[in-house]
Amino acid sequence: MSLFSQLKRRAQQGRPVRVGLIGAGKFGSMYLSQAPRTPGIHLVAVADLSPDRARGSLRRVGWDEARFTAAGMEDAARAGTTFVTDDADAMIASPHVDIVIDATGSPAAGIHHALLACEHRKHIVMVNVEADVLAGPLLARRAAEAGIVYSMASGDQPALIAELVDWARTIGLEVICAGKGTKYLPAYHASTPDTVWGHYGFSEEQVAGGDFNAQMFNSFLDGTKSALEMAAVANACGLTPPLDGLAFPACGVDDLPSLLRPVADGGILANRGTVEVISSLERDTRPVFRDLRWGVYAVFEAPSRYVQDCFAQYGLKTDSTGRYAATYKPYHLIGLELGISVASIACRGEATGDTTEWRGDVAATAKRALRAGERLDGEGGFTVYGKLMPATDALRQDALPIGLAHNMVLKNDVPAGRAVRWSDVAYDADSEAIRVRREMEALFRGELGLAEPARKVA
Template identity: 30%
Template sequence: MVYHHLYNKFTQSDTIRVGIIGAGSYGSAIVTQDPFTPLLTVTAIADISLDAAKGAFLQAGIDPDTLVHCDSVDTADAAIREGKRIYTDRCEIVLALDGVDLICESTGVPEASADYARQAIANKKHVAMITKDCDVAIGPILKKLATEAGVVYTPVDGDQHGLLIQFYEWAKSIGLTVISGGKATDGEFVYDEVAGTVTILTDKPIHAPSVETVQVAQEDRKYLGKIPQGKVAEYLKERARILSSLPQPGSYDLCEMTIAANYTGLRPAVDTLVHAPLRITEIPVAYCETEHGGMFEGAGIVDLATCFRAPAEAGLGGGVFLVVRCDNAYSNHVLTTKGQIGNYDNTAAVIYRPYHLCGIETSSSIRLAGLLKINTGSDVYLPRFDLVKVAARDIAAGETFGNDHSPQLTARVIPAVEVASGNPACAHLLTGNRAKVDIPAGTLITYDMVEEPEASTLWALRRLQDEIFLGEANEREADYVA
């Protein structure tokens, strides 16, 4: 990477002054790296919990004597000028501070995130968007508003969709054809061949009816061997059956891939994504075109993979991958024979980044945005696809819709549609709002099934995004590809 050269030669200030909104695990990781990160200072943290806001500073080892609780903009800016750091439970204060150049929006609440991002842009602050629930719904319009205001709106290093977008842009910049790309789910399926068991390795809680370990019948174990040539469809179908009791990818996984699709133009092959359990060596075998033995009818696909491995094997570390080829025969020979993992006919190889460091590595995006006015996404961000929700069980009128971690709903990825009665509802325009009618299990949720909240920034910005982009998306994308 050449980031250090960029920082040394082109920055216009000594540091980027950062305000964090939302001191959860992600936001706190940015703060705890502050003492070790050049050119970055977290000057302000806001959270609905004062203890959480102050605690993020303390966890970072910041001197308690330098921390000041503030409940007004004037007192907060005065404290920052005196070299103090401020914490508050009033998020609007951080958005208005002279002593903050960039806002990290990490509340995880789509309505709040939309409002804070809009205010930050209006106040000429750069925005590092960590709340993917907001980004997937209205990211393109926020990016447009930021550009018009002369500030940067960016995804972040550390989030998998942000890493995938950068990886894709790098691959295209060196002339690779991207057949497919995606992220590894955080959980990995570990196969103990001697015991005949598969266990999920995850830091997330496991909820019934899912289980942590499945015992594999003797007659099924052949499907857990490496996929033979020409057997992709059969093996993936049988693996899905055998491993169905283990926790599966969640709506949050599809959410991230929807954002990546909207930035890159990669598209889902099916609305639920394939999300196959695959060894690293099997990714180029399965996630290439059908004419070369894979799953996909053509190139340019976005999907998920759950790493399937033996106990002593390395995994994907929640990282990201691309299946690529060179369109020059000699270059492709080099690509597939110099250590990269190819498919059976060496028409594709997998390249992958086997880690994502969450908030620990987000400082790269923050510094590029704040010091160089560079975002770490693609130049073009269009509402190509929507994340939508399906009722996983009966939902009663008046019941509140949950977020991407709720078992109440499952997710799909569909071509984007405008806010209108009868159209599938963008997933996070549902979150926290109530069902207007009884909704049977298996029903795709539409806008006429949800009570629209009053004075919603999220809904207003989504309608503006629809008005500006949806009629032009095809033309804009065609211009970009050309």
């Protein structure tokens, strides 16, 4: 039975899926716009650090005021309305919520909410790719132990890529490369919140009229978000990150099978089964023909001459050998598609992409020469960007993950382009997020047989 049919049945039976959303920013607002239009869904509560901001989001996406005036979660559950609160912990603990969506974008908050979801046995949709890359491999294990579903968010590119990879593998095709498109030039790695809108081409009026955050949008531009998303894909799909970070080759959809194939066959890939992000701009800033800026793709290989002939017979665009072909989805609608994750968990007990191992990590990398005493300002800021690398390399280098590179003070100078190391920063070892991350590092270091990195004696 289709998800929509199952949701309609739940609505008819008076047992809707009870959802709690944390974070009413852009992604959360897009989901809010669709939740009332979907049968069998009851958004019991919206938690945000600013309830007034959450109410403003509800109004902006078209909610009638009477739908979100509940005095509490019990009142909302009984009346079929929505409670707006600043207490996410209480919402997760509530018996009136079945599925929790973390759309905060804060790595520390995401880890905290996921651990609480495990404690209270609530399924969780982790929109928060920052938290997923920082500690997802450990959180996924905790969720499995608790008997809950820990899921990527449909509509966001990692989940859509995972869907393409799963499709290819399920029908017997080897995935050679998978990833997404974006707008990229090498100079973007140095972009800051002061320069971001010029790179996007947004006017002051557009920025003033929307729910835009300069540092968040800069993380999309400077390579950090792409690195995070490809690390999440690597961890969910068992793919391998490039050894020296993402290359961001300029590539249109017609050239996917020719460019993203092994070097030995005329492509650019050092390894099979990898991730990569393609740019919608040539290096001289000319637009790429038939770019995939908003979409996702997977490149796969015909396992036999017969399948190769089938590719040709059914019109697949292939490389010159006919062996490599690609499929792609030209757009993603982020929060507008999030209901697929909610329905999949509630109706099928299945995640829409889930972390299975630790293969990719994202290291905080200096945008410029940094000096001891400077304070790091995190993802999309002025000091560091996130660089994708294999998790084993991150462990060997003792690299500081980008998800923790906020408000830490440097103890040492860090040259431009080098990963910041744990030994370069002062940090609070008792912080929940740091504790969980260090626990994950120790666990996987042991499983992978890696030695502890040498540390300088103060």
